[in-house]
Amino acid sequence: MANGSRQAAWEFFGTELKRRREDAGLTQVELGSRVFVSGGYIGQFEQAIRKPQLDVAQRIDEVLQTDGIFERLCRKLIDDKRYAEYFAGVVELERQATQICEFAPTLVPGMLQTAVYARAVTVAANPFVTDEYVEEKVTARLERARILEDATRPEYWVVLHENVLCVPVGGRESMAAQLHHIARLMRERLVMVTVLPYSAGAHPSMGGMLTLLEFDDAPPAAYTETSFSGTLVDDPGVVKNAQRAYDLLRVAALSPEASLALIESVAEDYRRCTRTT
Known part of the structure; x- marks a missing residue:
């Protein structure tokens, strides 16, 4: 589903929610308290500012006795096969965020990937899929990265564990290009990336x-x-602990300057290995 049609569908969700809520004689605060979110959240759902999670949509159906309409709408809207179901809601939130902070322990985050x-x-995780499937996944990741431009x-902050630099995903030439790509984004001040070194320990x-x-x-949300699941939470206590x-x-982590120097040094090491093999 194209972004424009997805947004129109979310706006329909919000309009329908407002109509059904008012028909039930409930304020946003009253409905929010019954589905365990704030009244402000309900207002954001109705204005299509924030997209409700599936479990919230299910609770809204229960309270408003709407025969599953909001669950069905929500499932339809998050059913973007380019992303795992548990991640689709995060992609929507990324487009609305003013700041994104990530910690990557093993792989380059999707928005920084070449x-x-x-x-x-994608191929390593799905060795038997078609080329079309692979290209669909790759295109989706590159599209996500457009918000950085x-x-x-x-504001996009990333802490990379040193592991990420040392695993030659796609081969040495691929890793050299990947690390140079990250360094370029850093030098253009589009992202802030630091490296958590092995010496940091636990x-x-x-x-x-x-x-x-x-x-x-x-x-805020966290x-x-x-490897096979993800959890999106907005409980204030949990988010505070994550922060x-x-x-x-x-x-x-290393300073931004030291991190950039390390990333570029490792990239050059990969380049030299490529030239000598």
Whole structure:
């Protein structure tokens, strides 16, 4: 579904929600309290500013007795085969975020990946799929990255574990190009990337990838991901703990200048290895 039609569909979701809520004689605050979100959240859903998660849509159906209409709408709208179901909602939030902070323990984050790197990751995880499937996934990742070039782009902070630099995904030439791509974005001040070195030892987010999202007119959210699942949360207590963990990662990471020097040095090492083989 194209972005324009998706947005129109979310606006329909919001308009229908407002109509059904008012028919039930409930304020935004009253409905919010019954589905365990704030009244402000309900307002954001109705204005298509924020997209409700599936479990919230299901609770809205229960409270308003709407025979599953909001669950069906939500499932239809998040059914973007380019992304795992648990990640589709994150993609929507990225487009609205004013700041995105990521910790990547093993792989370059999707929004920083080159096409060659993204293709190698996709094939490694899906060795029996068609070329069309692979290209669809790669295209989706490159499309996500376009927000970094927008005039209204979010601040994008990334902490890369040194592991990410040392695994030659797609081969040495691929890694050299990937690291030079990251260095270019850093030098153009489109992103802020730091490296958590091996010498830092144990760190507070050893369970997997972590993403924090902040918004102008909505509470922050956190997303964690392991190999086969992801969890998007906006519970204030959980998000606060995730933010603290990220702060500790930033303190333990190298400075931006030292990180850039390391990334470019490792990229050149890959280049030299490529030339001599």
